[in-house]
Amino acid sequence: MEFVRLLLVFLHLLGMGMLIAMFFVQRRAGADAPLNKGWLHGSALQLLTGVALMGLAPLTDQDYDNIKIGVKLLVLVVIGGLVAVNLSKPKPATWLTPTLAGLVVVNVGIAVFWT
Template identity: 45%
Template structure:
């Protein structure tokens, strides 16, 4: 079970990397107002969602204790991220505030995962 959990943790990190990588690659364009959500950002967020749900299920099946409040907060942030990226995915230019919110919420999600014990 530990190997399977670690595989999903790795895939979860790949999803975070795709989302943050897309954000960081568009930061210069964000300064000029020409940033857009890339397909990789949407796929990264969806990967985070699917692997996160799988991790919760696998950890519960392994009788590990889970912090349901932490998981709920992370899920709420991810739903907001997914909503913004999905709704604005076809727009040629995305507002700086929406684009910055996705980056900030993603970083907040990472810090919640790491620092909230």
């Protein structure tokens, strides 16, 4: 079971890397480019792997802080909501990309510093 947890953490970290990479992909595409679908896929990966880690906690002998995870989930819901609302727009607002990246960094900070 420990291998499953490590596999999920591995995918969770790749998802984080993907979301950070999306910031640079989006900037490279220019201000007139529509929102890249990678934001959606990265967010979905974080949600799936995070929920799976939580769900398997009794089997993997983990004791996660529910409030910490709840706050991370809330931040991800905001990220996902902003992505969902803006995906169909031909040109997203200029504040969107830095805001999404900032929220991702907030979640990394919560994951690491909230002990």
